Amino acid sequence: MSHLLAEIDKSRLPRHIAIIMDGNGRWAEEKGQDRLYGHFHGVESVRDITEGCAELGIEYLTLYAFSTENWDRPAYEVSGLMELLVDTIRKEVPTLNKNNIRLHVIGATDMLPENARKELQEALDETAVNTGLNLVMALSYSSRWELVNAVRSIAKDVKSGSIDPEAITQDTLQHHLTTSQFPDPELMIRTSGEYRISNFLLYQLAYAELYFTETRWPDFRKENLYEAILNFQQRERRFGKTGAQLKEENIIN
Ligand code: IPE
Numbered sequence: 001m002s003h004l005l006a007e008i009d010k011s012r013l014p015r016h017i018a019i020i021m022d023g024n025g026r027w028a029e030e031k032g033q034d035r036l037y038g039h040f041h042g043v044e045s046v047r048d049i050t051e052g053c054a055e056l057g058i059e060y061l062t063l064y065a066f067s068t069e070n071w072d073r074p075a076y077e078v079s080g081l082m083e084l085l086v087d088t089i090r091k092e093v094p095t096l097n098k099n100n101i102r103l104h105v106i107g108a109t110d111m112l113p114e115n116a117r118k119e120l121q122e123a124l125d126e127t128a129v130n131t132g133l134n135l136v137m138a139l140s141y142s143s144r145w146e147l148v149n150a151v152r153s154i155a156k157d158v159k160s161g162s163i164d165p166e167a168i169t170q171d172t173l174q175h176h177l178t179t180s181q182f183p184d185p186e187l188m189i190r191t192s193g194e195y196r197i198s199n200f201l202l203y204q205l206a207y208a209e210l211y212f213t214e215t216r217w218p219d220f221r222k223e224n225l226y227e228a229i230l231n232f233q234q235r236e237r238r239f240g241k242t243g244a245q246l247k248e249e250n251i252i253n
């Protein structure tokens with residue numbers, strides 16, 4: 001067993017890990033290759049990290065695969081990514097089923113090409129009964145898109161009289177997000193040395209621990225994931241309280 005894996009406290013795992021998979025393009029360019037070569041190799045990391053999370057017993061893994069803003073990339077890269085997406089989903093369904101992994105998607109999937117939507121729907125249906133890891137793919141996703149939709153939907157409920165504006169709570173908003181079925185991520189990882197959120201889960205990450213690494217996504221493997229989890233386990237999550245309060249609560253519980 002890997003020595004990092006042995007160090008992880010299995011009783012204090014994050015329930016939900018979210019990852020901004022960044023650096024595919026640079027990884028390829030550094031090798032004198034086309035950016036799509038990087039995306040292609042990034043799929044290998046998706047496999048490895050998904051398997052790593054399933055083995056550990058992580059309940060939710062959200063992967064930022066394509067943002068609303070990524071539609072503005074050159075057409076060649078966008079269509080290459082869409083092709084890779086369709087191809088990968090089709091090939092991965094048997095492995096997902098073998099590992100009891102349920103696929104979910106968040107994002108404006110109506111913007112995806114017809115064949116991608118179809119493959120995706122099939123994969124969602126075929127993995128729907130699985131009870132292990134929940135793999136949430138953020139596709140054509142952005143947090144501002146999600147929040148605008150949530151506001152619009154709540155406004156409709158107010159207009160129709162089914163909800164009183166005074167009765168709107170954080171729960172109401174939470175229920176209108178695309179992530180309503182999932183707990184908030186406790187750990188957010190971004191690869192490839194960028195220190196920003198890039199429109200990812202802005203509301204849900206309110207108290208997430210953020211972990212940044214220089215490692216490019218196509219080089220990110222289970223060992224890197226274990227390192228991030230170990231780093232997470234060394235942190236004191238205070239949620240606005242003082243360190244002394246937390247120590248006292250630990251003694252009581
Ligand atoms: C992340 O890698 C994958 C997507 C955004 C689709 P990038 O393509 O952003 O790679 P860099 O950041 O340009 O290296």
Ligand code: IPE
Pocket residue numbers: 020021022023064065066067070194196198
């Ligand atoms: C964020 O990466 C989106 C995904 C990883 C899918 P980007 O590469 O698009 O983000 P920026 O442009 O560097 O902020």
Ligand code: MG
Pocket residue numbers: 022023024
């Ligand atoms: Mg990038």
